[in-house]
Amino acid sequence: MFLTPRRARRLSAAALAATGLLLASACTAGSSGGSGPKADAKQTIEVWHGWSADHEVKAFDDAVAGFRKQHPNITVKLVKDQTDDRITNAIRGGNPPDVVSSFSTDSVGSWCNSGAWQDLTPYLTRSKVDLNLFPQAVREYTQYKGRRCAMPLLADAYGLYYNKALMKGNQPPKTIGELTALAKKLTVRNPDGTIKVAGFMPSAQYYEHQVQHLATEFGATWLTPDGKSNLAGDPAVKAYLQWDKSLIDWYGYDNVKKFLKSVGQEFETSNPFEQGKVAMAIDGEWRTKFLQDEAPKVDYGTAPAPVPDGQDARYGGGFITGTVIGIPRGAKHPQAAWEFVKYLTTDTHAVVTFANGLGNVPSTLPALTSPELKMPPQFTTFLNVFKSPNSATTPPTPNGNDYIVKFQAYVQDQWEPGRVTNLDASLKDLDTRVDQAIKLNGG
Amino acid sequence: MTALTAPRAAAGAGTRARRRNRLRVLAFLSPWLVGLGLFFGYPLAATLYFSFTRYDLFTLKYVGFANYRFLLHDTDAWRAMKNTMWLVAVMVPLRLLFGLGIAQLLTQIKRGGSLLRSVFYLPYLIPPVSATVAFVFVTNPGTGPFPALTRHLGFALPDFFNDPSWSRPGLTLMGLWAVGDLMILLLAALLDVPRSLYEAAVLDGANAWQRFRYVTLPSISPVLAFCAVTGVIQTLQYFTQAMVAAKVAAGQADTPGTQVAPGYPDGSTLTFPQWLYDEGFRQFNMGYACVLALAMFAVGMLFTLFLLRRFRAFTSQEAR
Numbered sequence: 121m122f123l124t125p126r127r128a129r130r131l132s133a134a135a136l137a138a139t140g141l142l143l144a145s146a147c148t149a150g151s152s153g154g155s156g157p158k159a160d161a162k163q164t165i166e167v168w169h170g171w172s173a174d175h176e177v178k179a180f181d182d183a184v185a186g187f188r189k190q191h192p193n194i195t196v197k198l199v200k201d202q203t204d205d206r207i208t209n210a211i212r213g214g215n216p217p218d219v220v221s222s223f224s225t226d227s228v229g230s231w232c233n234s235g236a237w238q239d240l241t242p243y244l245t246r247s248k249v250d251l252n253l254f255p256q257a258v259r260e261y262t263q264y265k266g267r268r269c270a271m272p273l274l275a276d277a278y279g280l281y282y283n284k285a286l287m288k289g290n291q292p293p294k295t296i297g298e299l300t301a302l303a304k305k306l307t308v309r310n311p312d313g314t315i316k317v318a319g320f321m322p323s324a325q326y327y328e329h330q331v332q333h334l335a336t337e338f339g340a341t342w343l344t345p346d347g348k349s350n351l352a353g354d355p356a357v358k359a360y361l362q363w364d365k366s367l368i369d370w371y372g373y374d375n376v377k378k379f380l381k382s383v384g385q386e387f388e389t390s391n392p393f394e395q396g397k398v399a400m401a402i403d404g405e406w407r408t409k410f411l412q413d414e415a416p417k418v419d420y421g422t423a424p425a426p427v428p429d430g431q432d433a434r435y436g437g438g439f440i441t442g443t444v445i446g447i448p449r450g451a452k453h454p455q456a457a458w459e460f461v462k463y464l465t466t467d468t469h470a471v472v473t474f475a476n477g478l479g480n481v482p483s484t485l486p487a488l489t490s491p492e493l494k495m496p497p498q499f500t501t502f503l504n505v506f507k508s509p510n511s512a513t514t515p516p517t518p519n520g521n522d523y524i525v526k527f528q529a530y531v532q533d534q535w536e537p538g539r540v541t542n543l544d545a546s547l548k549d550l551d552t553r554v555d556q557a558i559k560l561n562g563g
Numbered sequence: 564m565t566a567l568t569a570p571r572a573a574a575g576a577g578t579r580a581r582r583r584n585r586l587r588v589l590a591f592l593s594p595w596l597v598g599l600g601l602f603f604g605y606p607l608a609a610t611l612y613f614s615f616t617r618y619d620l621f622t623l624k625y626v627g628f629a630n631y632r633f634l635l636h637d638t639d640a641w642r643a644m645k646n647t648m649w650l651v652a653v654m655v656p657l658r659l660l661f662g663l664g665i666a667q668l669l670t671q672i673k674r675g676g677s678l679l680r681s682v683f684y685l686p687y688l689i690p691p692v693s694a695t696v697a698f699v700f701v702t703n704p705g706t707g708p709f710p711a712l713t714r715h716l717g718f719a720l721p722d723f724f725n726d727p728s729w730s731r732p733g734l735t736l737m738g739l740w741a742v743g744d745l746m747i748l749l750l751a752a753l754l755d756v757p758r759s760l761y762e763a764a765v766l767d768g769a770n771a772w773q774r775f776r777y778v779t780l781p782s783i784s785p786v787l788a789f790c791a792v793t794g795v796i797q798t799l800q801y802f803t804q805a806m807v808a809a810k811v812a813a814g815q816a817d818t819p820g821t822q823v824a825p826g827y828p829d830g831s832t833l834t835f836p837q838w839l840y841d842e843g844f845r846q847f848n849m850g851y852a853c854v855l856a857l858a859m860f861a862v863g864m865l866f867t868l869f870l871l872r873r874f875r876a877f878t879s880q881e882a883r
Binding site: 205208211212226227230233234235236325377381382449518519520522525526528529533534553556557560561562 | 629823
C-alpha cells in the first residue's frame with residue numbers, strides 16, 4: 121500500500137493520539153478515598169468475606185440482619201468468596217472495600233505490620249470495648265507487636281475425637297502416655313503387618329495432625345520473646361518430635377505411608393475417622409457438623425487433646441485459630457465500617473447467630489454461655505477448649521506462618537522418614553533459615 | 564552566490580525530509596514502542612528497582628544488596644532452581660524428540676492420519692489442572708488403573724508423585740502425554756519439506772539417516788529452534804502442573820490457619836516460579852521475589868541465546 125505524504129501525516133497523528141490516550145488511561149488508575157462520613161450519615165458500606173457455600177452466605181446474612189435494624193442509615197453490601205490475594209490487591213490498588221475478612225490468621229502479621237489493615241486501637245478506645253471479651257490466644261492472633269489491626273470473627277478450636285465402638289470401653293486419654301498406650305492397644309493390623317485400623321496416627325501428614333496442632337499440645341512456644349525461632353531451644357518441640365518418631369517407628373514408616381495413601385480425602389465422606397479406620401484423631405470443631413451430615417451413624421465422643429505426662433494442670437486447652445475481620449487502609453466509610461465490625465465481633469446475638477449457622481466456635485466468652493447457642497453435645501468440648509487459659513495459638517510474624525510451613529516440611533520430609541542424623545544441628549539449621557526469612561521481611 | 568546557496572538549500576531540504584521521515588517512522592512505531600516500554604521496559608526497570616528494597620506491597624525500604632545476599636543462602640531457591648534445570652534438561656529435549664517422532668510417523672501413515680492427529684493433539688487441549696489431577700489419579704499405586712494393569716502384567720509402576728526420586732520423571736511423562744502442541748508444529752514443518760530434496764538425496768545414494776540429517780533437519784531447523792526456545796521458556800515458568808500434582812498427591816489442602824510447603828514430596832516438585840510466587844504472595848516479600856524473577860530472566864536469556872546459536876549450525880544458508 122502506498123501512502124501519500126498527507127495520508128501518512130494523518131495516520132501518524134492518529135497513532136500518536138492513540139498512544140496519548142493509552143498513557144492517559146494508564147495514569148488515571150488507583151485513586152484513594154478520604155476519611156469518610158460519620159457513622160450516622162446515610163451511606164453504603166461494602167464488606168468482603170470468604171464464605172461461598174449457600175448456607176454460609178445465608179448464615180452471614182442472618183448475622184448482619186441485626187446490624188441493619190440497628191443502623192438503618194447504613195446499607196450493607198456483602199461480597200462473598202474473597203481471598204487474601206484479592207484483599208491485598210484491592211488495598212494496594214487504592215480502591216478497597218470498607219470491611220474485609222480473612223479465613224486465615226496467617227496474614228495478620230503482615231497486614232498489621234504494613235498498615236494495610238488499620239490499627240483499631242483508637243476505635244476500640246473510643247467505643248470502650250473490653251478486650252477481655254476474648255480469650256488470651258484470640259487476642260494474640262489478632263495483633264502484631266501491639267498493633268491490633270483485626271478482630272476475631274468466630275474461631276476454630278481443636279480437640280480429640282474418639283470412635284466409641286473402636287475404643288472398646290476405654291476412656292479417652294488425658295496424657296500423651298495414655299494416648300500412646302491406647303493407640304498401640306487399639307491398632308489392628310493386617311496379616312502382612314500393614315495397618316487396618318490405626319489407634320492414633322501421629323504423622324504430621326495425617327490431615328489435622330499438622331505440627332502446629334500437635335506440638336502445641338506439648339507446649340511448643342515457637343518463637344522467643346524477641347521474635348526469633350525457638351525450635352532448637354524449646355524442649356517441648358523435641359518432646360513432640362521424639363514422641364512422633366517413636367510411635368511412627370512402632371507402626372513402621374512404610375506402613376504409615378501405605379496407610380496414609382490408602383485413606384480418603386479429609387473433607388469428604390471417605391475421611392478415615394468417619395469410615396472407622398482410626399480410633400482417635402485430633403480435629404477441629406467443624407468435624408461435628410461433617411459427622412452429623414456425612415456419618416450420622418458413627419457413635420463418637422470428644423475430649424480435650426492429651427497433654428504430656430506430668431503436666432496435668434495444662435489439660436483442657438488446645439490449639440485455637442479463627443477468622444479475622446478488619447478495616448483496610450483507604451476504606452471510604454471507616455466510621456460506619458467500625459460500627460459494623462464492632463457489632464459483628466462483640467454483639468452476643470450476632471456472634472451466636474453466625475456460629476449456629478456455620479457450626480464454628482463463637483469468638484467471645486459471653487457467647488459461649490448464651491442460651492441461643494444450639495450445638496450437638498460433643499461441641500461442648502470445643503467451647504471449653506476455646507475458653508481455657510491453657511489454649512494457645514501460633515504467634516504472628518511479618519512473613520505469615522512461614523516458620524510453621526518450614527517446620528511442617530522438615531517433620532514430614534526429613535524427620536519422619538528418618539533422614540535426620542543430628543536432631544539438634546538440624547533444628548538449629550532450621551532456626552537459622554526461619555530467622556533469615558523473618559529478618560528479610562523486616563522482623 | 565546563487566551557485567553556492569542552491570546546493571546548501573537542497574542539502575537542508577534533504578535533511579529536513581530525512582528528519583520528517585524518521586519522525587514519521589517513530590510515530591508509526593509509537594504504539595508498539597509505548598507498549599514495549601509500558602509492559603516490558605517499565606516492569607523490568609521496576610523489578611530491578613524493587614530488588615534493592617524490602618517491599619511488602621504496602622511499605623518500601625531500601626536494603627541495598629540484602630535480597631541478593633539472601634539468595635546465596637536460600638536453600639529452597641537453589642533446590643527449586645535445580646529441579647527446574649532438571650526439567651529443562653530432560654523434559655524439553657524428550658518432548659521435542661517425542662513430538663518429532665510422532666510427527667514423523669504421522670507423515671508416513673496413509674489412512675486414518677487425521678484421526679491419529681486428533682488423538683495425539685487432544686490431551687494438549689485438556690486444561691492443565693484437570694489433566695494433572697487426572698494423571699495423578701490414574702497413576703496412583705493404590706487406586707489408579709495403570710498400576711493395577713501393570714501389576715497384572717507382572718511388573719510394578721514406580722510411585723510417581725509420592726517418591727521424591729520419581730516425581731520429576733512423573734511430570735516429564737505427563738509432559739510427553741500432552742505433546743500435541745509440538746507435534747502439530749513439527750508435522751506442519753515436515754510436510755513443508757520439498758519432496759524434490761528427498762528425491763535428489765535418494766538419487767545421490769543417501770540412506771534414511773542421511774536424508775533425515777542432511778535434508779529434514781536443516782529444513783525444519785527454524786521450527787525446531789522455535790519449539791526448543793519456547794519449550795525452555797515454558798519450562799522455566801513451569802508452575803501449575805507441579806503445584807497441582809504435589810497437592811493432589813499429598814492429599815493436603817490449604818485449610819484456614821494452615822498452609823502447606825510447596826514441592827511435595829520432599830521439595831522434589833518445587834519449581835523456581837513456585838518459589839517466586841511463595842516468596843511474593845505467601846510471605847509478601849516482593850523485593851526478594853524480584854531478585855528471583857531477575858534470576859529467572861537471566862537464565863531464560865542465557866538458554867535462549869545458547870539455543871539460537873546451536874540451531875544456527877543446523878540451518879541451511881537458504882533457511883537463514
